[in-house]
Amino acid sequence: MTFLDPLINGLSLGSLYALIAVGYTVVYGIVQLINFAHGEIFMVGAFGALSTWIVLGQASANLSWWMLPLMLVGGMVVGVTVAVLMERFAYRPLRHAPRLAPLITAIGISVFLQEFVRLFYGAIPGFPDAKAAVVFPQIEFFTGPAIEFGGAVIQRATFFTLGALAVSWAFLWFFVNKTKIGRAMLATSQDPDTARLMGIDVNRIITIAFAVGAALAAIAGTAHGLRYGNIDFKMGFLAGLKAFTAAVLGGIGNINGAVVGGLVLGVVESLATVYVPGQFGGAAWKDVWAFVLLIIVLVFRPQGIMGAKVVDRA
Amino acid sequence: MLEVKDLVVAYGKVRAVKGISFRVPQGQVVSLLGTNGAGKTTTLRTISGLLRPESGEVWFEGQRIDRVPAHKVVQLGLAHSPEGRRIFPRLSVEDNLMLGAFARKDAAGIAKDLQRVFALFEILKERRSQPAGTFSGGEQQMLAIGRAMMSRPRLLMLDEPSMGLSPLMMQKIMGTIAELQSEGVTILLVEQNAAAALELSDHAYVLEVGNITLDGTGRQLLDDDRVKRAYLGES
Numbered sequence: 110m111t112f113l114d115p116l117i118n119g120l121s122l123g124s125l126y127a128l129i130a131v132g133y134t135v136v137y138g139i140v141q142l143i144n145f146a147h148g149e150i151f152m153v154g155a156f157g158a159l160s161t162w163i164v165l166g167q168a169s170a171n172l173s174w175w176m177l178p179l180m181l182v183g184g185m186v187v188g189v190t191v192a193v194l195m196e197r198f199a200y201r202p203l204r205h206a207p208r209l210a211p212l213i214t215a216i217g218i219s220v221f222l223q224e225f226v227r228l229f230y231g232a233i234p235g236f237p238d239a240k241a242a243v244v245f246p247q248i249e250f251f252t253g254p255a256i257e258f259g260g261a262v263i264q265r266a267t268f269f270t271l272g273a274l275a276v277s278w279a280f281l282w283f284f285v286n287k288t289k290i291g292r293a294m295l296a297t298s299q300d301p302d303t304a305r306l307m308g309i310d311v312n313r314i315i316t317i318a319f320a321v322g323a324a325l326a327a328i329a330g331t332a333h334g335l336r337y338g339n340i341d342f343k344m345g346f347l348a349g350l351k352a353f354t355a356a357v358l359g360g361i362g363n364i365n366g367a368v369v370g371g372l373v374l375g376v377v378e379s380l381a382t383v384y385v386p387g388q389f390g391g392a393a394w395k396d397v398w399a400f401v402l403l404i405i406v407l408v409f410r411p412q413g414i415m416g417a418k419v420v421d422r423a
Numbered sequence: 424m425l426e427v428k429d430l431v432v433a434y435g436k437v438r439a440v441k442g443i444s445f446r447v448p449q450g451q452v453v454s455l456l457g458t459n460g461a462g463k464t465t466t467l468r469t470i471s472g473l474l475r476p477e478s479g480e481v482w483f484e485g486q487r488i489d490r491v492p493a494h495k496v497v498q499l500g501l502a503h504s505p506e507g508r509r510i511f512p513r514l515s516v517e518d519n520l521m522l523g524a525f526a527r528k529d530a531a532g533i534a535k536d537l538q539r540v541f542a543l544f545e546i547l548k549e550r551r552s553q554p555a556g557t558f559s560g561g562e563q564q565m566l567a568i569g570r571a572m573m574s575r576p577r578l579l580m581l582d583e584p585s586m587g588l589s590p591l592m593m594q595k596i597m598g599t600i601a602e603l604q605s606e607g608v609t610i611l612l613v614e615q616n617a618a619a620a621l622e623l624s625d626h627a628y629v630l631e632v633g634n635i636t637l638d639g640t641g642r643q644l645l646d647d648d649r650v651k652r653a654y655l656g657e658s
């Protein structure tokens with residue numbers, strides 16, 4: 110095994126974190142709310158993609174490459190719908206409540222969504238029971254034999270995950286910097302009251318922020334399914350927590366920071382698992398490194414890798 | 424054009440505006456004067472829809488607007504340049520100005536108004552791609568006024584446009600206000616610099632801890648003994 114293998118594995122893992130982390134950061138940048146239920150959007154997005162396949166491809170055991178875009182769209186529709194409803198009916202009434210209220214609400218939403226999938230997914234005719242992990246369709250083109258590339262063995266799902274991040278990042282950059290709505294988002298994040306005086310409907314901007322974050326999380330959920338071959342109702346918890354860590358690491362509120370934070374986190378986790386010797390090495394400690402890194406950053410650079418100083422944000 | 428009737432605005436249980444009434448006729452410059460904390464900013468923020476009044480009414484061009492959300496009020500033709508300028512510091516000058524026209528769809532008209540703002544404030548044109556946060560206070564104030572103009576308002580509310588500016592810059596801003604009036608824009612001006620504001624005003628109201636205590640033409644108030652003592656620093 111070369112150094113390249115864990116590095117590429119880390120980048121792939123980091124791309125998943127990055128795709129989820131963007132959702133935390135975009136919403137925080139606009140409403141200063143940490144949506145701790147965002148990890149569950151990743152989960153329902155994955156189940157949305159799976160459901161799409163069950164409806165469209167399962168009967169004919171269709172594993173053609175073009176099933177994947179359909180699954181992605183299905184996953185995004187489910188993820189975005191759940192996120193928009195969550196914002197509208199759970200968070201919006203609490204917009205001016207003490208900060209603890211949305212946090213408790215997020216825990217409630219998380220439990221609800223997890224239990225909903227666990228208890229009711231299998232009750233839909235033709236759908237598998239989801240009380241334990243569910244097999245995710247292995248779309249051949251994206252999960253077939255690994256590819257040797259300059260001495261490294263690269264899983265096809267890795268190409269997909271890295272590509273998904275690259276495309277999403279480019280789209281996001283264009284959306285935020287080059288469209289009218291994107292500029293309205295920037296304005297709202299800098300000064301919501303003044304944004305309203307410009308004629309910007311801030312509620313609409315908040316809905317869009319939730320929707321954009323959810324779309325990316327659903328892509329991540331689908332990529333996760335391809336990468337690991339199965340999904341489960343609990344998958345949002347740890348992934349969400351790590352992606353949140355990535356967002357803080359990069360500087361919460363900063364989109365590029367979330368991407369960089371996600372990639373750094375993935376690589377650190379992957380390299381530490383391989384190279385840390387002895388008792389602390391190996392897969393058993395895999396989930397610890399993210400939080401070790403978070404603590405180090407919070408102590409030495411609390412604004413995150415790319416975050417602005419708080420003064421600049423005010 | 425604008426009429427405020429028995430307006431009461433409170434923050435929680437504390438009333439900041441305690442039942443004021445005034446009107447701004449078409450084409451005039453009307454000022455609200457008063458010391459810090461009198462309720463001037465609260466009044467403007469209520470008119471533009473950022474705050475909901477506890478009671479009372481706000482009418483603009485025959486339409487009641489005190490329940491209309493802020494982003495819709497600006498679309499009716501009523502722009503508000505807020506206290507402290509509140510430009511978007513990390514956006515360019517041009518992006519700031521274009522946000523002023525956010526709700527408009529007429530691309531040709533927007534382009535024309537942008538040129539008009541650039542003609543009014545040349546410095547903005549020279550530095551159109553710079554982040555607005557790097558500007559001096561006076562330049563930011565020009566940007567804030569220019570941005571409010573970009574919605575092509577029929578009524579423009581300015582909250583302390585001369586705050587923190589050099590006397591020279593202040594003259595320029597006051598000159599701009601007169602120019603806007605001559606172009607047909609109606610203006611509601613809030614000022615701490617009473618002398619400069621009264622020179623410009625067709626009518627002025629004095630606000631004291633949430634109540635209007637005095638009103639008259641600019642000239643009348645300039646000559647009023649109480650105004651001289653309290654706001655013009657004469658004895």
Ligand SMILES: Nc1ncnc2c1ncn2[C@@H]1O[C@H](COP(=O)(O)OP(=O)(O)O)[C@@H](O)[C@H]1O
Binds near residue numbers: 434457461462465466
């Ligand atoms: N956001 C706020 N929350 C609570 N009280 C406020 C707030 N803003 C202003 N006030 C109070 O309302 C009163 C009027 O303030 P303001 O309208 O800003 O006055 P002015 O613009 O004339 O200086 C003051 O007593 C001020 O302390």
Ligand SMILES: [Mg+2]
Binds near residue numbers: 460463506
């Ligand atoms: Mg004020």
